[in-house]
Amino acid sequence: MLLLYHPEGKAERVDxxxxxxxxxxxxxxxxEHLAEPCEQMTPAATVYTAxxxxxxxxxxxxxxRIRP
Structure with missing residues (x-):
């Protein structure tokens, strides 16, 4: 479970x-970019959530990211 915090100060639970x-x-x-699981953290994965x-x-x- 993950808690997402909104700018209005509300928190939302997400599975x-x-x-x-x-x-x-x-x-x-x-x-929107297609992505796939991998073994090591990538630069994009450290900044964005898939x-x-x-x-x-x-x-x-x-x-x-999967590049076309």
């Missing part, structure tokens, strides 16, 4: 992704 094969996406500079397209939960493990 983390627990999918066996997560389908990830990350919102970077207003654009979300799973299957369950909708935030993904808190290492991920990397």
């Amino acid at each position: 983390l992704c627990a999918c066996l094969e997560p389908q990830l996406t990350a919102l970077i500079s207003g654009q 979300s799973c397209r299957t369950c909708g939960g935030p993904y808190d493990k290492p991920w990397r």
Whole structure:
């Protein structure tokens, strides 16, 4: 479980992704990018949070962008 804090001061509980094969996406500079799990933390993963397209939960493990 993760607590997300909103600018209005409200906190929201969100369940983390627990999918066996997560389908990830990350919102970077207003654009959606496809992502995939990886073994080591990447620069993008340290700054942005990926979300799973299957369950909708935030993904808190290492991920990397998939470049087309």
